[in-house]
Amino acid sequence: xxxxxxxxxxxxxxxxxxxxxxxxxxxxxxxxxxxxxxxxxxxxxxxxxxxxxxxxxxxxxxxxxxxxxxxxxxxxxxxxxxxxxxxxxxxxxxxxxxxxxxxxxxxxxxxxxxxxxxxxxxxxxxxxxxxxxxxxxxxxxxxxxxxxxxxxxxxxxxxxxxxxxxxxxxxxxxxxxxxxxxxxxxxxxxxxxxxxxxxxxxxxxxxxxxxxxxxxxxxxxxxxxxxxxxxxxxxxxxxxxxxx
Numbered sequence: 001x002x003x004x005x006x007x008x009x010x011x012x013x014x015x016x017x018x019x020x021x022x023x024x025x026x027x028x029x030x031x032x033x034x035x036x037x038x039x040x041x042x043x044x045x046x047x048x049x050x051x052x053x054x055x056x057x058x059x060x061x062x063x064x065x066x067x068x069x070x071x072x073x074x075x076x077x078x079x080x081x082x083x084x085x086x087x088x089x090x091x092x093x094x095x096x097x098x099x100x101x102x103x104x105x106x107x108x109x110x111x112x113x114x115x116x117x118x119x120x121x122x123x124x125x126x127x128x129x130x131x132x133x134x135x136x137x138x139x140x141x142x143x144x145x146x147x148x149x150x151x152x153x154x155x156x157x158x159x160x161x162x163x164x165x166x167x168x169x170x171x172x173x174x175x176x177x178x179x180x181x182x183x184x185x186x187x188x189x190x191x192x193x194x195x196x197x198x199x200x201x202x203x204x205x206x207x208x209x210x211x212x213x214x215x216x217x218x219x220x221x222x223x224x225x226x227x228x229x230x231x232x233x234x235x236x237x238x239x240x241x242x243x244x
Contacts, residue, residue: 003100003107004128005176006042006051007092010035010063010114011081023056024220025114029230034220035063036070037117037233042110043074045124050099053078053114054092086192086200090183093176100176108132109179110171111197115220118232119171123213127173136206137173138198139213140166166210169217172198178206 010025025035042048051072055063057080067075079095081088089111100107108131112119123139130137143165149157179197182204186194194200198208216232218225 002128002132003049004047004110005096005099005107006048006110006112006171007054007089007096008035008039008042008051008112008114009054009081009085009088009092011054011056011085011088023059024226026059026062027220027226029226029233032070033066034117034226034229035114036066036072038112038114038119039067039072039075040070041117041119041121042112042124043072045121047125047128048074048110050096051075052092052095052099054081054088055079056081084192085196086183086186086194089197090187093180093183096176097180107176108173109176110173112171113219116170116217117220117229118214118216118218120214120217123211123217124171126211127171130209130211131173131175134207134209135175136178136198136201137209137211139169139171139173139217140210141169141213141215141217143167168196168198169213169219172196173211174201182206 026033039051042051051074053063053075055078060078060080063078076099077095079091082091093109096109108128110124110127127137127139143162146159146162147165148159151157179201182201185204186200194203202208218228220226220229
């Protein structure tokens with residue numbers, strides 16, 4: 001039986017959010033920071049054994065207070081981010097290895113953005129089961145708009161049939177020992193520019209399976225995203241009130 005560890009990345013400064021004092025993951029909605037909404041989804045999932053939070057170094061003290069205030073008992077460690085997103089994830093993976101139960105057959109790691117607060121329990125379950133059955137997995141949603149490649153001159157290049165396209169989201173999920181080894185290899189080879197862990201794993205020959213995720217599993221990077229999150233959250237709470 002595997003152990004399941006979530007590595008939550010909350011290292012961004014939120015430049016596209018136009019917030020000068022508070023990073024986007026700490027913005028509050030109904031009095032609760034976005035990051036807490038995200039963490040609670042993993043805290044409340046029965047299959048998640050531990051959570052490692054990767055955070056902006058200057059905000060670690062504040063994050064520790066949030067962990068205590070909201071009784072996020074599965075958060076076993078908070079580590080500072082690195083100079084790049086890839087290095088930040090590696091810091092989280094390295095820390096997660098310290099909490100992998102030696103009695104467990106293997107550990108599954110779910111890498112998730114701290115600013116994706118609308119992830120749900122069925123998707124987390126599906127991600128874990130996909131790794132256990134097939135290996136590396138990426139949460140996806142269907143592409144609903146036309147996607148194409150453009151050149152530096154602004155000219156539209158190849159246009160793809162969107163029925164064959166999907167959008168990669170999070171969690172991205174792997175066997176912890178496998179992704180850790182590939183991160184070490186990438187660092188040794190000086191490859192520090194992968195867009196995300198899925199791209200890194202694919203580069204080193206790992207097949208990636210798709211896990212269907214909810215369309216509302218958005219990443220909050222702009223003010224528009226924040227207002228959309230508020231609408232989605234309010235809609236979810238209203239449905240609970242009327243019993244839907």
